[in-house]
Amino acid sequence: MPARPAASRSASPAVPAVMAAGDLGQLFSALTTRGYQVIGPTVRDGAVVYDAVDGPDALAAGWGDEQAPGSYRLVRRRDGAIFGHRSGPTGWKRFFWPPELRLWQARRMEDGFRVEAEPAADPPRRALLGVRPCQLHGLLRLDRVVAGGPYPDPRYRAARERAFIVAVNCTEAGGTCFCASMGTGPAATAGYDLALTELVTDGAHRFLVEAGSEAGRAVLSGVPHRQAEKDEVAAARVLLQKAAEAMGRRLDAGGVKELLYEKFEADHWDRVAERCLACANCTSVCPTCFCTTVTDATDLAGGRAERRRRWDSCFSVDFSYIHGGPVRASVKSRYRQWLTHKLATWHDQFGTSGCVGCGQCITWCPVGIDLTAEVRALRAGGERGNGV
Amino acid sequence: MAVPQPVLEPMVPVTAKVLGVRRETPDTWTLSLEPDRPGLPAFRPGQFNMVYAFGIGEVPISISGDPARPERLVHTVRAVGAVTRALAGSRPGQVVGLRGPFGTAWPVEEARGRDLVVAAGGIGLAPLRPVLYHVLSNRADYDRVVLLYGARSRAELLYRRDLERWRGRFDLDVLVTVDRPDARWRGNVGVVTALFQQAAFRPEATVALVCGPEVMIRFTLLELEKRGVPDHRTYVSLERNMKCGVGTCGHCQLGPVFVCHDGPVFRTDRIRDWLGKREP
Ligand SMILES: Cc1cc2nc3c(=O)[nH]c(=O)nc-3n(C[C@H](O)[C@H](O)[C@H](O)COP(=O)(O)OP(=O)(O)OC[C@H]3O[C@@H](n4cnc5c(N)ncnc54)[C@H](O)[C@@H]3O)c2cc1C
Ligand code: SF4
Ligand code: SF4
Ligand code: FES
Numbered sequence: 286m287p288a289r290p291a292a293s294r295s296a297s298p299a300v301p302a303v304m305a306a307g308d309l310g311q312l313f314s315a316l317t318t319r320g321y322q323v324i325g326p327t328v329r330d331g332a333v334v335y336d337a338v339d340g341p342d343a344l345a346a347g348w349g350d351e352q353a354p355g356s357y358r359l360v361r362r363r364d365g366a367i368f369g370h371r372s373g374p375t376g377w378k379r380f381f382w383p384p385e386l387r388l389w390q391a392r393r394m395e396d397g398f399r400v401e402a403e404p405a406a407d408p409p410r411r412a413l414l415g416v417r418p419c420q421l422h423g424l425l426r427l428d429r430v431v432a433g434g435p436y437p438d439p440r441y442r443a444a445r446e447r448a449f450i451v452a453v454n455c456t457e458a459g460g461t462c463f464c465a466s467m468g469t470g471p472a473a474t475a476g477y478d479l480a481l482t483e484l485v486t487d488g489a490h491r492f493l494v495e496a497g498s499e500a501g502r503a504v505l506s507g508v509p510h511r512q513a514e515k516d517e518v519a520a521a522r523v524l525l526q527k528a529a530e531a532m533g534r535r536l537d538a539g540g541v542k543e544l545l546y547e548k549f550e551a552d553h554w555d556r557v558a559e560r561c562l563a564c565a566n567c568t569s570v571c572p573t574c575f576c577t578t579v580t581d582a583t584d585l586a587g588g589r590a591e592r593r594r595r596w597d598s599c600f601s602v603d604f605s606y607i608h609g610g611p612v613r614a615s616v617k618s619r620y621r622q623w624l625t626h627k628l629a630t631w632h633d634q635f636g637t638s639g640c641v642g643c644g645q646c647i648t649w650c651p652v653g654i655d656l657t658a659e660v661r662a663l664r665a666g667g668e669r670g671n672g673v
Numbered sequence: 674m675a676v677p678q679p680v681l682e683p684m685v686p687v688t689a690k691v692l693g694v695r696r697e698t699p700d701t702w703t704l705s706l707e708p709d710r711p712g713l714p715a716f717r718p719g720q721f722n723m724v725y726a727f728g729i730g731e732v733p734i735s736i737s738g739d740p741a742r743p744e745r746l747v748h749t750v751r752a753v754g755a756v757t758r759a760l761a762g763s764r765p766g767q768v769v770g771l772r773g774p775f776g777t778a779w780p781v782e783e784a785r786g787r788d789l790v791v792a793a794g795g796i797g798l799a800p801l802r803p804v805l806y807h808v809l810s811n812r813a814d815y816d817r818v819v820l821l822y823g824a825r826s827r828a829e830l831l832y833r834r835d836l837e838r839w840r841g842r843f844d845l846d847v848l849v850t851v852d853r854p855d856a857r858w859r860g861n862v863g864v865v866t867a868l869f870q871q872a873a874f875r876p877e878a879t880v881a882l883v884c885g886p887e888v889m890i891r892f893t894l895l896e897l898e899k900r901g902v903p904d905h906r907t908y909v910s911l912e913r914n915m916k917c918g919v920g921t922c923g924h925c926q927l928g929p930v931f932v933c934h935d936g937p938v939f940r941t942d943r944i945r946d947w948l949g950k951r952e953p
Contacts, residue, residue: 388684388685389684389685389686391727391728391770393727396768397688397690397767397768398688398727398768399688400685400686400687400688400770402682402685430920430921431921434919434920434921434934435919435920435934436683436919436920436921437683438683438684438921439682439683549950575921575923576922576923576924577916577917577921577922577923578916578922578924579730579731579916579917579922581728581729581730581731582728583727583728587728590727590728592684592731594684597916597922597923597924599923604914604924605913605914605924606914607912607913607914608753608754612913612914612952613952618952621952622926622952625928626926629929630926630928630929633929634929634930634931
């Protein structure tokens with residue numbers, strides 16, 4: 286499935302449209318009349334999170350965020366930008382690959398037991414409003430893992446196929462972003478139905494809108510818009526260019542796979558391990574981390590059993606347990622597994638990097654571990670590699 | 674080769690009735706199961722099922738029966754923890770859950786016309802028994818066939834009836850060793866690799882299949898290399914924690930491979946770099 290929506294949602298070369306910011310409510314109506322539940326950025330518990338929003342008023346408009354290694358703070362913006370914040374901690378993967386889910390139940394019968402699968406048929410049609418380009422790449426990479434193999438997950442696939450995606454390009458870089466060096470932003474290039482670029486200039490507040498699919502064109506036709514002027518298209522291009530240039534952080538992706546394979550035995554891993562708490566924050570905020578575990582339970586009488594699937598993390602010690610002990614007992618080997626998976630083995634498994642440069646693992650790491658700095662340190666270290 | 678699609682959803686088990694239970698060793702039992710739903714995909718030697726014990730959990734277990742009789746699924750289970758204890762303690766008539774068959778298979782087709790060396794340690798004989806069944810029903814397809822099998826003690830040898838029967842054949846070399854001999858043991862003593870001295874095969878024309886504890890695998894591969902069997906003709910079956918069997922839970926990763934669907938059977942040269950890696 287992943288290849289299909291991605292391919293059919295290629296950016297159209299047509300002239301972009303312009304929609305007034307005041308008409309965002311019309312976009313909501315166009316989506317809800319088509320049966321979509323709109324999910325968008327909203328403020329909760331001091332952070333921008335993604336949740337059901339019933340209109341533009343529920344959006345985190347006028348808010349910005351300051352992100353740095355180990356810190357996140359909401360700030361008021363003066364320009365009234367509606368999407369003036371960056372990636373947040375909750376991400377979008379939860380709407381397709383939920384943190385916890387019952388897979389099936391089983392009922393004990395006289396002659397054994399009967400398994401009752403959870404109905405998968407009718408997931409909600411969701412419109413995701415405000416998906417950042419890095420996060421969109423995150424979803425496309427998750428598609429590959431969860432729905433692109435020989436055994437695609439049917440629930441993920443159904444929810445994903447029904448989703449409508451409104452991407453929002455980034456006209457400002459966040460404090461921990463490095464999408465430009467990962468080739469995943471600051472502008473969305475594929476995988477969306479509509480892509481917005483917010484323009485807040487000389488009193489005029491509007492969105493440049495590009496349709497990336499038939500569904501996107503259909504929704505756009507129900508929203509007041511006009512053709513963009515040349516200078517509006519140019520203004521958006523300049524903003525995106527500047528955002529890319531202003532990004533304070535980069536990951537030198539060239540040869541990084543080979544680097545990590547080579548540095549498998551480097552001493553530097555010991556130094557990261559001294560700081561890492563193995564708290565798994567990084568894996569839970571990462572838009573591509575997909576690992577799950579299953580748990581089994583019965584009711585008190587033992588007549589019913591169920592299996593649940595929930596997010597898991599390669600940072601947990603049980604993750605690799607086999608009879609006799611975990612394969613990766615130390616924090617060192619678990620951090621190495623995580624980073625090597627993101628930046629190296631993912632390429633061999635799925636043909637892309639497992640990192641989209643959203644910076645969330647940096648922001649939400651309680652001790653501020655920054656993978657771009659770790660890669661630099663590994664590169665700089667002339668130490669013994671003894672790799673594969 | 675096309676991946677056989679399991680029926681239903683990949684994460685939802687089908688039920689299977691326990692037809693028979695046989696005690697192999699003090700802690701290992703062989704179950705033969707009949708799925709309640711006909712038409713499950715046939716398995717290939719080396720593949721495994723995820724086997725579920727009601728309310729307790731689900732674990733990967735190799736299919737150890739005859740691939741020519743796919744309607745009867747045979748699993749040999751060593752009781753080491755909660756799930757395997759529950760499975761091993763099943764009684765005929767009880768019901769378990771099954772998902773599968775999953776994973777890659779031993780190269781029984783590619784090995785045709787060659788010598789075949791099958792080296793197993795402990796419970797590692799379970800995923801290799803289907804190979805022996807297959808080879809013996811198609812004996813003319815293979816040249817020399819050697820089984821090297823090691824267990825800790827005589828009491829821990831699996832499939833003793835099969836071993837006896839196979840030992841009686843002139844077209845199969847069966848070499849067995851134990852680490853700890855008792856008074857009644859008349860055979861070889863020591864590790865599996867010591868059996869290579871007695872094994873007659875032509876290294877340049879051999880395909881070797883290895884399964885057992887990781888140390889056993891490592892030393893056996895060294896021995897095969899020493900004897901001149903090229904590593905693109907040696908195959909190993911590996912174990913990792915598995916929660917899904919279908920490539921989406923992430924648990925079974927070993928470097929770039931998912932042991933559940935790139936394995937469990939690997940051609941050695943393809944994972945050479947990761948085999949010896951220690952990740953403590
Ligand atoms: C491909 C494959 C084929 C296997 N074939 C057989 C077989 O034919 N016969 C047999 O007796 N055993 C086999 N095993 C090992 C068997 O899966 C484990 O013994 C079993 O998972 C232990 O579960 P437990 O709950 O009884 O033990 P516990 O020690 O309580 O284990 C807790 C959990 O850890 C995980 N785990 C523990 N040990 C292993 C292990 N060795 N491999 C994978 N996961 C583990 C499981 O998720 C298990 O539920 C195989 C393993 C793999 C990966
Ligand atoms: S590894 Fe970090 S920066 Fe890369 S995608 Fe995951 S959370 Fe974002
Ligand atoms: S890198 Fe940071 S966020 Fe990730 S597990 Fe270690 S301490 Fe937690
Ligand atoms: S067992 Fe889940 S990915 Fe291999």
